[in-house]
Each structure stands twice: as structure tokens, then as C-alpha cells.
Amino acid sequence: MEFLGQARSFLILIGVMILIHELGHYWAARWFDVHVESFSFGFGPRLFGFKWGETDFKISLIPFGGYVKMTGELPGEDISTDPRSFLNKPRWQRLIIAAAGPAMNVALAVALLTGVFMVRYPKVASQNEPAVVGHVAPDTPAAAAGIREGDRIVRLEDKANPTWEDVTIREIAAANSPLPLIVERNGQTERVVVTPKLDERTNLGFAGWSDQHETLVAGVSPGMGAEAAGLKKGDVIVAVNGIALRSTQKLHELVRASGGQPLEVLYSRNGERNKVAVTPKFSRDDTPEGRWMIGVALDPRVVYVKLGLGEALAESIKQNARSGTLIYQFLQGIVERRMSPKSLEGPIRIAKLADEAAKDGVVTFISLMAMVSLNLAIFNLLPIPILDGGMILMLLIEMIMQRDLSLRVKETVFKFGFVFLMALVAFVLFNDITKSTGG
Secondary structure (H helix, E strand, O other): OHHHHHHHHHHHHHHHHHHHHHHHHHHHHHHOOOOEEEEEEEEEEEEEEEEEOOEEEEEEEEEEEEEEEEOOOOOOOOOOOOOOOHHHOOHHHHHHHHHHHHHHHHHHHHHHHHHHHHHOEEEEOOOOOEOEEEEEOOOOHHHHOOOOOOOEEEEEOOEEOOEHHHHHHHHHOOOOOOEEEEEEEOOEEEEEEEOOEEEOOOOEEEOOEEEOOOEEEEEEOOOOHHHHHOOOOOOEEEEEOOEEOOOHHHHHHHHHOOOOOOEEEEEEEOOEEEEEEEOOEEEOOOOOOOEEEOOEEEOOOEEEEOOOHHHHHHHHHHHHHHHHHHHHHHHHHHHOOOOOHHHOOOHHHHHHHHHHHHHHOHHHHHHHHHHHHHHHHHHHOOOOOOOHHHHHHHHHHHHHHOOOOOHHHHHHHHHHHHHHHHHHHHHHHHHHHHHHHOO
16 A cells, blocks of 8 residues: 555656656747657557647656657658758757756746745744854764854855855755855854765765754653753753753753753743753663653744745745755765765655655645756756757757767767666666665
8 A cells, every 4th residue: 555655646746747847848849830749658658648639649658757759859860851840940949949848847846836835934043044053063074173162154165144054055065075164253253174074874965063043942741851840831941051052952962961860951931040950861762772861842943934926936936046056066976976876866765755745745745846846857957868958968069060960979879878867767776775675
């Protein structure tokens, strides 16, 4: 049953992506009066379909993609006498047709996130605040670089006064790459270079720092030390054992290191400060090895609001632009061998994510759909032969040369692209299977 649920969610998710992508090519081709022979959802043998006008709309056996077949599109086809052939159209028209598919996926990503943000926009309390370091974990790149709690990052590479969101986005894409910073400490500025390491668990860059924020109690677990000491929902934990708290991570660190000894907790309630002794208890509820806990749930510092159409559209464009930049930085890191290609997700992993998102609700599923749509657009724009980006690159080269590339060159490039794409598909499938089996 789990497999069927994953398959259903995957087909809905990827089906929308394929339909929108191929409709972009189809509509652009029709606009420039190119003869479209077939519009296929999937590859391989035709299962069923219908004829509409001159185009065969069909469902094919292998559902991992789709295509629009235009007359004269493939190298070697005889198109010399057909004015509606793809290759008999001006290069600028062919370039628009090739780019229309990815453009539709970008438009879909923006439209979907706009709709989501009009219903539920996650607003982080410290999203637009200065990037102040609230915690530095020991034995991490940030600690090795000399970053301290309370440091304010006033410049991140070429960006002045970044937010913590800017810092995080850059950190996770900068594995094994020096990240130059300027921090302000006690009124003085200092140049620092942090080199995030590759986290083997997430395959992302990790520096070992976190932002400064209040440690707000969102709930208290019955029978634990926090309840016995009188802590309540809404309390703000200010300090532990005389050490000021700048982040929830610092609280976790101090509790873990307590060894079960009572902790002196300074907290604020309704503007008044009080001290209590809280005794941690050892628990194995959430980790096999167990850990010391005081029994407080901490507020995620995220509030959900509804945005108007204009604001939602602007925020959607902003977030898609950031996500697109991050995807490009990931790919650059993989090419430069700073980041692991294991971070690439294939159809098996996407099916699991789609099923989990579907169970979580419509908003989560649509958000995932927007992310996948943007990823699909960027992947198709890569300058790899057989993909849209490869076709666009060849058309740009021909426009610069002011002549067509030879048929032999085009056929060689096409074959190379097909082999590369099949090898990539095999890799991501193997990668998915390895992740699923824990290998």
C-alpha cells in the first residue's frame, strides 16, 4: 500500500511538471506554425491516446518524462521541402520554442508559491534582522575560524549587512569553499574566513553556527524537570548557570553537558525575572543512545500569515530566485568536487517526498511541486546535448557563426547527450536505492 501511495503521489507531481513543460514547447511551436507530430506523456511504446488535428496526443509506457515531436527536429530528417519543419524556421524562433518548456516550469513555480503564500506564509521572527551569531558549536569550522557568540556579520563576501537567511543560504552551498566575512565585535570590525565542511549526513555545507534569538518555551512535558521547577509556556529562558542564552542550541548544549546535575535557570515571565533549579532527566525517547533533557518544547519562532496577491507574488519571485541561485551553486560545487553528487535526488526519492508531502496536506504538496518545477527548469537549461539547454547552446553557436553546424557534428552531439543522460539516470537511481537501503 505504501508503494501504491508513493507511485500515485509521484505520478501526480511529475505529471503536472511534464504537462506544463511540454505545453510550453507545444504552444510555442504552434505559435510559429511548426508541424507538431506528437505530444507524449512518457517515453517508449504508445499505450493509448487520441488524435487532435494533426497531433497525436498519447500516453507512453515509461512515465519518467515526456516530449513534443516536431517535424525536422531530429538530426538527419528530410525537411528540405517542408516550410513547417522545425529546422526551416528562423533560429530565433527555434530558440524560443526550446526555451518555452523551462520558462513554463519557472512560471508554474512562481504561480504555485504565490498561491501558497496567499494562504500560508511562514514568517521567521528574525528573518529581516541583522545576522548576529547566537551560538557556535565546539570543534566546527566557525569555532576554528574564531567566530564568537554575539558577533554581528556586517559583510558576507560582497553583500553588506546580510540577514541570517542570506548567511544560511550561502553556508549550505559553500562546502569546502572559503567564505570571507567581516564581523563586528565590541565596536571593532574583524576579517574572518570560515570554510564550511561537507556534512556527510545531509551532503550540505555546515559551519556550526546559528542565529541569535530568544529561547521561548512553547510547552512543558509532564513529569520532567521543567514542570517540577514551575516553568510554563510563554517563559523566556534568559540564562543557565549564569551563562547568557543567545539561542536554543546553547540550551541544548548546556543540558547535554549537565550530566544530570541541577541547572540554575534564569527566566523571564511577564517582564519579571526569576531563578529556579531544574534537574535534567535521562531519556531514550528520541535517540537510541539517549540524552539529558529538562522537558521543554521550544518555540520555532515562525508565525504563519496570509499575504496579499502583490506581496505574495513579489515574495514568490524572490524565493524562487534565491532557490535558483542555490541550485546553481550546488551544481557548481559538484562540478568543482567540493560537494557530493549524492545530494542529487532521483525518481524513487522524489516519490517518497511526494507521498510525505501529500500526507502533510495540500499546501505542503503544492510547495514541493513548486520546488520540483524550478529544479526541472534549471536541469533542462543545462548545456547538455539532448536537453533544451543543449539545443539553445547549439542555436546560439550557429547564430554567432551565421551558419548551421554540420549534420555529422549534430548527430555526434546528440548521441553523446543521450549516453550522458542515460548514465545520469542510472546514477540517480542507484543513489536513490542506496539511500533507501541505508547503504
